[in-house]
Each structure stands twice: as C-alpha cells, then as structure tokens.
Amino acid sequence: MDLGLSNKIALVTGASRGLGFAVAEQFLLENAVTIINSRTKGDLLVAQKILLEKTQKKPSFFVGDMVDKNFASMIADFIDNQFHKLDILITNAGGPPPGNFESFTELQWEEAIELSFLSHVRLIRACLSLLRKSECPSVLTITSYSVKQPIPNLILSNSIRSATIGLTKSLALEFAQENIRFNSILPGWTETERVQKLLESRAQKNGTSPETEKQLQEKDIALKRLAKPEEFGKVAAFLSSPAASYMTGLMISVDGGAIKGTY
Ligand SMILES: NC(=O)c1ccc[n+]([C@@H]2O[C@H](COP(=O)([O-])OP(=O)(O)OC[C@H]3O[C@@H](n4cnc5c(N)ncnc54)[C@H](OP(=O)(O)O)[C@@H]3O)[C@@H](O)[C@H]2O)c1
Incomplete structure (x- = not known):
C-alpha cells in the first residue's frame, strides 16, 4: 500500500530516540x-x-x-523558512517522572502539565498556519494507554494525559471543516529508554531487578511481550498519512492487549 507520504513535510518532536525516532524512521522509509x-x-x-x-x-x-515557551514559535518559523508548509505534525516529548500521589509537589504537577499537555497546545497552535497550507494536514499526539487504564506508580501521566486526549478530540471536531485531521496514539509498554528507567524505578521500589519487573509486566500484556518501537512507528506513520484520510478524532492503542476493557 502506498501511504502517500512521499515528499510530504513531517515534523516529529522528541525524536532523538524511542517512539519519536521510530516514527521518523518510518517517515523516511516512505520518502517523507x-x-x-x-x-x-x-x-x-x-x-x-x-x-x-x-x-x-x-x-x-x-x-x-x-517546555520552553518560545519553542513552538521558533520551530514553526524554522519550518516556514525551510519548507513553507507542514503536512504532518507529531507532538511528542519525554514523559513525566514516576511516583504516587504523595511523591510530588505542586511545582512538579505544574511541570508535568507543561510537558505533557501545554507543550502539545503550543506546538499545534504555532503550526496551524503551516498545516493550513497542506493538502493533507494531519496531527498526531503521542499520549499513553494510561488514559484508559491507570498505570501503577505513574500518577502524573495517568492524570494529565487525559487533557491531551480531550484536546485532540476537540480539535478533530473543530478543524474537520478545514480537513485537518487530529488523532492520538496511546502507546503501551514499548522497549525504549524511558521504559527501561521506569522498570528500574519499580525494581528499586519493590526490591527486585528490572528484568523481574519486565517479566511481571509482560505477564499482564495479552501478547506477553513488550512492543518494539518500530511496531509503534508503523501505526503512527499510517494514521498520520494520507492513506488514513477518513480517520480523525481517534485514540488508537498500540498496547499488545494490555488494556482489559472492551472500549
Ligand atoms: N515507551 C513506552 O512504552 C511508552 C508508553 C506510554 C507512553 N509513552 C510516552 O511516549 C512518549 C515518548 O516515550 P519514549 O519511550 O520514546 O521516551 P524516551 O525514550 O525517553 O525518548 C524521549 C525523546 O524525547 C526527547 N525529549 C524529552 N523531553 C523533551 C523535551 N522537553 N523537549 C523536546 N524533546 C524532549 C528525548 O531527547 P532529549 O532528552 O535529548 O530531549 C528523546 O528523544 C513519552 O511521553 C512517554 O511517556 C511511552
């Protein structure tokens, strides 16, 4: 299948490693x-x-x-100067730190809101005029399956990412008349540096090893393994591509069956 990504202009933030890197790799393979x-x-x-x-x-x-307040306008200016439009925007960054409710100060809650919610708002707002110049504009927010099923010891992610989902769905409805699509991918447990750190944090908390924590986590996933980043990247490339032109306002889980609910 031709995804229609050839020569499309795609921006992926948070992409030097992990999920963002895997999405960028798929875009490049598709000649974006x-x-x-x-x-x-x-x-x-x-x-x-x-x-x-x-x-x-x-x-x-x-x-x-x-999380720098000037970041969104600076990167939008860069893209405008270099490419004059934007076809695909993937909003992604590192996740908030692990911990339970009593682990965090108010300042840490505010920082997590900046990172996992406001950064998406600012970037989308700054890139709107560039997306309007595209014939197939599409935005994909990277969130987490924690919006459907809270993850132990990740209270910040469990709480704040739901706002990004509300944002994504609202924008899908608001900008449908301009044919700008908005979707979100909810990654499950994928083998990245962040996940390695989360497993180390759990191991420290439980007096176990990261490998033991990984095996415990795998038992809870229907497919009994963590995802490879490219398994995430391929879904992201499709969902944001012109091949998915009738898909908007969707929250797609790539979680190997970790979420147990029907919807
Ligand atoms: N991997 C999973 O299983 C999983 C599951 C659910 C949700 N998620 C979420 O998906 C997102 C990506 O996860 P990941 O596993 O790929 O994380 P990762 O391995 O930690 O990679 C994060 C990437 O984002 C960059 N980054 C971090 N903070 C940034 C910032 N403030 N501004 C710009 N770039 C930033 C990092 O580079 P620098 O540090 O050099 O900036 C790196 O390139 C996170 O929000 C994570 O919480 C991941």
Whole structure:
C-alpha cells in the first residue's frame, strides 16, 4: 500500500530516540521530508546519522525544549523558512517522572502539565498556519494507554494525559471543516529508554531487578511481550498519512492487549 507520504513535510518532536525516532524512521522509509527534534544536539546528530544509515534519507533537525515557551514559535518559523508548509505534525516529548500521589509537589504537577499537555497546545497552535497550507494536514499526539487504564506508580501521566486526549478530540471536531485531521496514539509498554528507567524505578521500589519487573509486566500484556518501537512507528506513520484520510478524532492503542476493557 502506498501511504502517500512521499515528499510530504513531517515534523516529529522528541525524536532523538524511542517512539519519536521510530516514527521518523518510518517517515523516511516512505520518502517523507522529515524534521526531528529533541533538547540535545549531540543526540540529534547521532540520530541523524543512524537514520541516514537505516533509510538512506537524511532528516533535518531542530534543537529545542518542548517546555520552553518560545519553542513552538521558533520551530514553526524554522519550518516556514525551510519548507513553507507542514503536512504532518507529531507532538511528542519525554514523559513525566514516576511516583504516587504523595511523591510530588505542586511545582512538579505544574511541570508535568507543561510537558505533557501545554507543550502539545503550543506546538499545534504555532503550526496551524503551516498545516493550513497542506493538502493533507494531519496531527498526531503521542499520549499513553494510561488514559484508559491507570498505570501503577505513574500518577502524573495517568492524570494529565487525559487533557491531551480531550484536546485532540476537540480539535478533530473543530478543524474537520478545514480537513485537518487530529488523532492520538496511546502507546503501551514499548522497549525504549524511558521504559527501561521506569522498570528500574519499580525494581528499586519493590526490591527486585528490572528484568523481574519486565517479566511481571509482560505477564499482564495479552501478547506477553513488550512492543518494539518500530511496531509503534508503523501505526503512527499510517494514521498520520494520507492513506488514513477518513480517520480523525481517534485514540488508537498500540498496547499488545494490555488494556482489559472492551472500549
Ligand atoms: N515507551 C513506552 O512504552 C511508552 C508508553 C506510554 C507512553 N509513552 C510516552 O511516549 C512518549 C515518548 O516515550 P519514549 O519511550 O520514546 O521516551 P524516551 O525514550 O525517553 O525518548 C524521549 C525523546 O524525547 C526527547 N525529549 C524529552 N523531553 C523533551 C523535551 N522537553 N523537549 C523536546 N524533546 C524532549 C528525548 O531527547 P532529549 O532528552 O535529548 O530531549 C528523546 O528523544 C513519552 O511521553 C512517554 O511517556 C511511552
């Protein structure tokens, strides 16, 4: 199937590693002009080199912090100057720290809201005029399956990501008349650096090892394993591509059957 991504302009934030990197890889394999972002220039240079080796296509990159209030306008200006439009926007960043309700101060709650909610709001707002220049504009917010089923020891993610889901669905309805599609992917347990750190945190809390915690987690997933990042990247590439032109306002779980509810 042709996803229709060839020569489309795609921005993936939080993409020097993990889920964002995996999405960028799929875009490059589909010949999309791809821009990756993270806070660390050295890591972006390494990511650029690896992506070039894997796909024979070189992504552009933009260094910046999603929680910096000026970030959204700066990256939108960069894309406007370089490419004059944006076809696909993937809003993604690192997740909030693990912990239970009494672990966090009010300031930490505010920081998590900045990272996991307001960063999406600002980036979408700054990129709207560029998306309006596209013939197939599409936005994908990366959230978490925690919006459907709270994850132990992740109170910040469990609480705040629901706001990003509400945002995504509202924008899908508000901008449908302009043919701008908005969807969200709810990743389950996927083998990334963040998940390794979460397993280490659980191991420390429970006096076990990260490997034991991984096995415990796998038992709770219908497919009995964690996802590979590329399994996530392929779904993201499809859902944001012109091939999914009739799909908007959707919350798609890529969780191997971790969520036990019917809906
Ligand atoms: N992996 C999973 O199983 C899973 C499950 C559910 C939800 N999620 C969510 O999906 C998102 C991506 O997860 P991941 O596992 O890919 O995380 P990851 O392995 O920690 O990678 C995060 C990426 O985002 C960049 N980043 C972090 N903070 C940023 C910021 N403020 N501004 C710009 N870039 C930033 C990181 O680079 P720098 O640190 O250099 O900036 C890195 O490239 C997170 O929000 C996570 O909570 C993941």
